[in-house]
Amino acid sequence: MQDHLQKYFTLAFSIDCVVFGFDGADLKILLIERGEDPFDGFWALPGDLVAPDEDLNSSVNRVLKELTGLSDLFFEQVETFGAVDRHPLGRVLTTGYYTLVKISDYELNPSSFAAEARWINVNDVKELAFDHNQILDSCIQRLQKSVRTRPIGFELLPPHFTLTELQGLYEAILNIELDIRNFRKKILQMNFLKETGQVQQNVSHRPAKLYQFDEEQYNLLKSKGFNFEV
Amino acid sequence: MQDHLQKYFTLAFSIDCVVFGFDGADLKILLIERGEDPFDGFWALPGDLVAPDEDLNSSVNRVLKELTGLSDLFFEQVETFGAVDRHPLGRVLTTGYYTLVKISDYELNPSSFAAEARWINVNDVKELAFDHNQILDSCIQRLQKSVRTRPIGFELLPPHFTLTELQGLYEAILNIELDIRNFRKKILQMNFLKETGQVQQNVSHRPAKLYQFDEEQYNLLKSKGFNFEV
DNA sequence: TCAAAAGTGTTCTGCATACACCCATGT
């Protein structure tokens, strides 16, 4: 390499993940408590430095696997942050990703930093390490945009779910209230839900029907998108 | 810095800009012809390595200033690319930005790489250096999305313009045809256009009225956005 | 029988769409 280029090859790069989960009532994210400086004791987004021979996507998958024990999670790149002083140890640029996890699939993984991970209600997040609040805001906004145009919300639900749960998910993500009749009309029109024939068990009210995704329709919509302007 | 971290601080980072312009008929981008390896002789997006003490936005502004002689251009971050082998000289990650320029403001700047710059019709772009075709595609898609929800298209027009020019701009960006009556109805309803009182000169047909932006309304819309689902 | 959530239809309004003719100017 030519000499005048050397000084540019002195930066580090990381990825940070906003891992969203839905517990049936609230939208949550996974945070980890840092056990070392800088920001010792602060809560932070899971993330890691990108190795010199590692792709961005590999890096995200690695972090998610270590954190949740799960592979092939849905994720989307959101924004890259590069303020000169964003990391106290040196020049580290970072790219924020959001990820969707079925909270029921998630199990704490005893290895690595996952031991310190916790689900926190999105609305209860306080001051985070580094510029992670900024990354979080950016990811929330992107999720809100994407959920209206692509059927990604369903990555957050268990295989069988009620329409009320689905509506609650949209309400939690978009932070608005939806009309029950209009919501059902619109969702059912889209035609990617199938009745399972089952209903809720042991609820002290009229049990709701359980639905699942019609794989075919669902994959079709995944590729061409939809409009859910609520 | 701790030793085990050293190996991560060996990457370089760049920004690449898709500079859009509109000549009244077609959507164009500024490309530069490379005069050195790698990809000597190839056309490429304007861009540069980010200095160790330089913010991303500063870096974009610097490149745009060198390229066009203009400051304070509108730009938006789009996507970051980090494939391990994307740059032959070493590990260089890059973030793609798109930028909007009033083509009439643009003057070739004799300094720096601008001498080799040329406006190319978006549809005529062939094989570019590095992964720049990918970056371009990503920026075009983003521009198409953004132009429907924010009044950014107007960054591409001169201060006074006709409704037909405005429609042509939307058609060029979105690559579709629009109905003239419906377009005018919708645009005028939005209420951020003001008649200048002037009309076209020296045209061999009925001269069109010239419009300008109503700054107040325009800035209002900039912050809250709009819906232009065409 | 009561509490609690599930489930269901209609009306109204506004916006997108489709569509054809006359107008003002320069040559």
Place this chain on the structure above:
DNA sequence: ACATGGGTGTATGCAGAACACTTTTGA
């Protein structure tokens, strides 16, 4: 007078928004 692009209004259909009561179960 003709060629060229500028400029205008209406009717239709569809989708979003608002809105209240009955049903089913467990306690």
